[in-house]
Amino acid sequence: MKNKRIDTTRLLSLICFCLIILLWCLASYSGSVSEIFLPTPTAVVEKIIAMAKDGSLWANCWESISRVMIGWLWSVVVALPMGMLMANSKKFSAFVQPIIEFARYLPVVALVPLTLLYLGIGENQKYTIIFLGTFFQLVLMVCDTVSGVDRNMINAARTLGASKFQVYKEVILPASLPGLMDDLRLTIGWAWTYLVVAEMVAANNGLGYMILKSQRYLATDTIFAGLILIGLIGLITDWVFRILTRLVAPWYERLADGK
Amino acid sequence: MRDDVMLRVEGLNKVFDSGNRRVEALSDVSLEIRKSEFVMIVGPSGCGKTTLINIISGLESATSGSVLLDGRQVSGPGADRGMVFQGYSLFPWLTVQKNVEFGLKMKGLPTGERRDIAARYIELVGLKGFENALPKQLSGGMKQRVAIARTLANEPEILLMDEPFGALDAQTRVVMQELLADISRRTNTTILFITHDIDEAVLLGDRVYVMSRRPGRIREVLTVDLPEPRNHHCLVMAEFQQIKSHIMEMLWQESSDAAMDK
Incomplete structure (x- = not known):
């Protein structure tokens, strides 16, 4: 069935x-x-094969993937402990929440000029854009996930003699693991959006740059190739995360995939 | 007799203060539970039963009054007062075995010892063979069996139960009640059990405290003298019916008073 x-x-x-x-x-x-607006599927596939042969496909994909990973990992490394701390300490939460809420509503695109001014056009500027785009959302998501752990389980652990630290390590962390994996999966998707923003502004390689450059030469087939590649990488990332979630939390029942 | 008292609750009051709303949940509640005794608290919904048991377990604090376990004042939750909750509180990522071992692991018992103790209690609740199952593979009744085994494995001085069978269907509930009566007889565990089900209170309790509507106070204490073993045959006995109708009368009065108030 x-x-x-x-x-x-x-x-x-x-x-x-x-x-x-x-x-x-x-x-x-x-x-x-017209082919200028919409290339044929054959043209796009031929373009991808040609890029794979001359090596530019791999180089651009690799540049983009490594930028996403580094910028996103930075955001994860800071957001995870901070979100957990917020969920656990009302004082800390009161201290940082207003500024995070404020920053969350700033469109990252509007921060691009400042990042260029402060950091130039190097790699750090790209990591920063990705960091800014994902960090503030992720902190709040982590905080929500961690504070959403079923009260019953926490109370059970406490009446079983668990100390505060043990409750955190043995109950809250494992209970929030599947939720945290979902948070990570969603934010890495956003990281791709901000990567393309960063690469379109100032870069000389990467998929975003490739798309922008193609526009100048009306190379719609290359633009389509770039879009398809970004979509494919996104699909693969999502799939990898779903498998990882199943590996780290095999007990987890997603409501949506019920019986 | 007096030094036999395991748990003593004295003059407990609880007031919830949230801004302009002040709700008095418990008013001057006192009770005593002797060692190995099975004590029931029965009362209408919203009478503060759960608040009372949460205060005894240490999950909530009282506005005034004291809770003494073995003569010592309790503050905060501890392994000496094990609790079984109404909702399912098993850890879904742990197997039955690991769930039952949880409290022992917190105490720092070595793995081998943990496994032996857990195995004993899993057998006691009739779940032998399900050691490696995950909670999601179990029925509601089985989950509560695991919760009982998990609490008992910790060897608490008193077992607190907050309507543990409330979410079960009628047949499963009777089976679980008989299981608990049997466990209580065999292990001599001291049990404080909260319910709104009068049948359950009379069937299981050595003594039954009847609570009033909010603010909850103790209206009466009844001693139940039914023959052992307690099982579904008791439900049709004359003594059972007599105590039951007495409690029903009292609770009916409570609810009609409540209705008149409005």
Whole structure:
């Protein structure tokens, strides 16, 4: 029963993909949309193969992936302990919450000029943009996840003789693990958005730069190739995170994938 | 007889103060539980029963009054007062075995000893063979069995139970009540059990404290003298019916008084 359900969901997802590609084929091969606006699927695939052959595909992907990872990891390293502390200490929370809420509403794009002024056009500027884009959201998400742990479990642990530290280590941390994995999965997605912002402003490699440069030469096929690559990397990241969540918290039942 | 008292609650008051709203939850509650005794507290919903047991467990603090365990004043939760909750409170990432071992691990007992003690209590609640199951694979009744084993494995001086069978279906509830009566007889555990179910109170208790509506106070203490072992056969006995109708009368009065107030 369960397998059948999964098969139909997979099939539906596949059908949606196929429909979009079909529409793309119809619009481009029939010539009803000019090739300058919409390249044919063959042109895009050929472009990707060509880039893979001359090595620029790997170089650009690698640049972008390493920027996302470094900027995002920085944000994770700071946000995890800070969010946990906020969930645990009303005083600390009162101290940092207002500034985090304020910063959260600043569009990162509006901070680009300042980062350029302070940090120049080097790698640090890109990490900073990604950090700023994800950090403030992640802190609040971590805080929410950690403070959302079922009160019953915490009370049970306390009446079983667990100290405050033991409650944290043995109950709150394992209980929030699946939620934290979800938070990480969501923010790494946003990190990709901010990476492209950073690379479009000042960079000489990476997928964002590749897309921006192609615009100048009206190389729509390269733009499409870049977009497809970013989407694919996103899908793979999401998939990896889902598998990781299942590995670190096999006991976890997601409400959405019920029976 | 007096030095036999395990838990003594004296003049307990609890007032919830939230800005302009002041709710008196408990008013001058006193009670005594002797060693190995099975004591029930029965009262209408919202009478402050859960607040009372939370104060005894140390999860909440009283506005005034004291809770003495073995003559010592208690403050804050501790392993000497084990508690079984109404909602499922098992740790979903731990197997049945590890759940039962939890308190022992907190105490720092070595692995081998932990395993032996846990195995004994898992058998006591009839879950032998389910040691490696995760909570999500168990039914509601089985989950509460694990919760009972987990609390007992810690060997608390008193077992506090807050409507532990409230979420179970009627048949499972009777099975669990018989299991608990049997455990109480075999292990001589001191038990304080809170419920709004009169049948449950009379079936299980050596003594029953009846509470009034809010602010909760003790209206009466009854001694239940039913033959052992306590099981579903007791439910049809004349003595059982007599005590039951007495408590029903009292609680009915409480709720009609409450209705008149409005």
